[in-house]
Amino acid sequence: MMQSQIDFALATPEILLLIFGLAILLVDAVSNHPERKPTFLLTMLALGVLTVVSAVQWKNGVAGATFNGLYVTDELSHLLKIASYVAVAVTLIYGRVYAQVRDMLKGGELYVLTLFALLGQMVMISSGNLISIYLGLELMSLALYALIALRRDNVVATEAAMKYFVLGALASGFLLYGMSMIYGATGHLDLGEVSKVIAAGKAEKMALVFGIVFLVSGLAFKLGAVPFHMWVPDVYQGSPTAVTLILGGAPKLAAFAITLRLLVDGLHGLAADWQPMLMILAVLSLAIGNLTAIAQTNFKRMLAYSTISHMGFVLLGLMSGSVAGKPELSSAAYGASLFYMLTYVLTTLASFGIVLLLSRQGFECEHIDDLKGLNRRSPWHAAIVLLLMFSLAGIPPLVGFYAKLAVLQSLISAGHIALAVIAVMFSLIGAFYYLRVVKVVYFDEPAADAAPMAATCGQRGVLSINGALILVLGLLPGGLMALCVQAIRSSLSL
Known part of the structure; x- marks a missing residue:
């Protein structure tokens, strides 16, 4: 990989996003539009431009390191950034009406803070140094704290913001302390240099192992893995649903990126030390996530525990x-x-998109019972819910099945057959609460006060495409899988 002292061209997406964010902040300050339409359109324009820029860079093979190794551009960063742009755009489209009827658009903070959170995620994705990883993480986290508390008159949202802030600060402390120990043991902050020192056997092993423990703990918090999952159900349930989706979408991609950068690029030589940690986190996440989700009646809380169990599968793939x-x-x-x-x-x-589209003025679609009889009100959206739940349960031919199968194949190839059996067993347990949602949607009588879905054409169209992709990628997963493997091969030091 070519490295230069300063090459601003490599960081074009981040520079453009910063300019767009500041411009949107100024436009919003002078805009009197009650629905913040100019702010919304400018935000969508910014995300569209960023997608084009990153796609062009990827197509032209733009790669390298700049700012003395603090910032890295490669195929992995291009792929994850484009996915993040799309996730943020889809989130804002789903959540626009929801935010509007709940007076969350009195100012343009929702859009501006989301863009600055995205900027932090992009810095995390392209970090090649412990310092830039931490800076990106804090930029993202500070914006998310403010977003969760955006409804200042809502006690539940304020409580969720406080929980996330306190526990997030604790996790950031874990990460920072682990990074300081890695620096103390190797004398370097650059991940490539850290890897070289470890490979040469010149690092202090005891300090490195302690550093890894703190690093993995901090990363597990950001991913929402057990036993660092305490914030996930409370924050998912307490946040305004539009913010819950902002929190549960693109930030997961950024957290996954820094996990890869730290463990694979920087600490690959110590895999024998961090692999058992990931294994314990994965099994606990699968067990606690799936078993606790069965007892939930709140749909958002059930999806939160579902997230925890899915992070277990992600960690199994990493280990x-x-x-x-x-x-x-x-x-x-x-x-x-x-x-x-x-x-x-x-x-x-799409899962939280359904929740957002079913919510209306004075009504939050939060409980599983709120989905009763959805097939009577909207057969198309009921079919999308069925696709989503079956995919999350890992039922073929949907993409969730292929994703689980790919991780299980990797486990078996690495000789972890017992772990593969455990993962399958907990997936079968998890299928119960997903099928319960399908039963409620198709076989229960709708509530007497159930209203039709009040969604815009744009929201319905995006949700339909979102749902269709779940099926299409399940039937034809080869292209995306090949893209993922190629990005890993070209970007990480394996």
Whole structure:
């Protein structure tokens, strides 16, 4: 990878997003439009321009490191950034009407803060240094804290923001302390240099292992893995649903990116130390996530525990990636994990999109019972719910099945057959609460006060495309999987 001292061209997407964010902030300050339409349109324009810029950079093979290794551009960063732009755009389209009827658009904070959170995610995705990872993480987190508390008159949302802030600060402290120990043991902040020192056997092993423990703990919090999952159900349930989707979509991609950068690029030589940690986190996440979700009656809370269980599968893919002397198995495993994360975010967008579209003035679609008889009111949206729940449960031919299958194949290839059996067992347990939602949608009588879905044509169209992709990618997963594996091979030091 070519490295230069300063090359602003490599960081074009981040620079453009910063300019757009500041411009939108100024436009919103002088705009009197009650629905913040100019702010919304400018935000969509910004995301469209960024998608084009990143796609052009990817197509032209733009790659390299700049700012003395603080910032890295490669195929992995291009793929995850484009996915993040799409996730944020879809989230804002789904949540626009919801935010409008709840007076969350008195100012343009929803859009501006979302863009600055995205900027932090982009810095995380392209970080090649411990310092830039932490800066990106804090930029994203500070914007998310404010977004969760956006409804200042809502006690539940304010409580969720406080929980996320306190626990997020604790997790950031874990990460920072782990990074300081890594720096103390190796004398470097650059991930490439850290890897070289570890490979040469010149680092203090005890300090490194302690550093890894703190790093993995911080990363597990950001991913929402057990036992660092306490914030997930409370924050998902307490946040305004539009903000819950902002929190549960693109940030997961950024957290996955820094996990790859830290563990695979920087600490690959210590895989024997961090693999058992990931295994424990994965099994606990699968167990607690699936078993606790069964008891939930709140749909958002059920999806939160579902998220925890799916992070268990992502971690299983990561832990099966480091196979000594077999880079092809490593790239396949990390590629499967990346594929799983991308398709999980795609499914999450549509799942919370349904919740947003069913919510209306004075009514929050939060409980599973709120979906009763949806097939009577809207057969098309009921069919989308069925696709989503079946995909999350891992039922063929939907994309969730292929994503789980790819991770299980990686586990078996790495010799972790017992773990594969455990993962399948908990997936079968998890199928119960997904099928319960389908039963409510198709076989229960609708509530007497059930109103028709009041969604715009744009929202319905995006949700339909979102749902269709769940089926199409399940039938034809090869292209995206090949893209993921290629991005891993070209970007990480395997």
